[in-house]
Amino acid sequence: MTDVFVYGTLKTSFVNYNLYLKPAMDKHKATKRGDAVTVSPFPLVVGGDRCVPFLLDVPGEGEQIYGEVYTVDDACLQALDLLENVSTGYYKRVKIPVILNNETIASYVYIRSVEPNDPLLNLKKISCYTSEEAKEYKSRSEYPNLEILAYIYDIEIHRLPELEMDIHALLQQGHTFQKALITLLGEDK
Template structure:
């Protein structure tokens, strides 16, 4: 089992959340909400107004999202969905737990304020002007940013 931190359309209430709970894709168990310990640019960009976390530590904001425990099948599904390595890369990131979550099978307690690690999907390629776009601490496809998310059949966050 691996931990994955989602910050975009895979979060609860977002357009691709159904992919996280579809058992045919594998198993994903919500653990807690969390925030990156470092700042990163989280921008909305591209022709489909997708959320992109740029792997530029120290710039932008601390990013809020959700940590899931996923099995190997779901991790493979997410890698395919996120088009690793062409569009996104999967790397480890340090996270600060925002809410207490009790024990799950074989899992230590994640208490508010504790630090843990999880995989995150960050953009592998992006336009030179993207780091200067507005940065968000939390993505919401239905937010007041005025950028309409457009889903495609192939994997896009």
């Protein structure tokens, strides 16, 4: 089990929490430990063409960042790495000290590397991602990423193309994505 500090769309009630962390919690692959704050300041900005929250890898600049700590299993950690595009270098996963329940712990966080002239450095810095900033967020796709969900729901990767076709067929019949997924996986998934 691994601790992960989340500060943006993975926080409770935000879009990626509802799509990925909440189902992981329902499947006992993640547990919320509580609200936390970074020990050191970092720049947290919202930007890019999709209005994404970025924690920038410039420790000491900005403010202490407020978020939540989750303990996740290996499958959920792989799902989060995929969501955050760690393999492409979009984000990197590093350990930083955070304060949780008046105790300093080391927790992983997804952080964005930046060059000195990166335009993200010029954006307004915030200490907490809120529903106000989330209004402009745009997901990469219309539906949740099935490859990420495969880690959460223990779906074999070779089943994904067929599952995707079946989900689209149910969507055309008026099902929601979640209802289509549950229908296809069975109530016990």
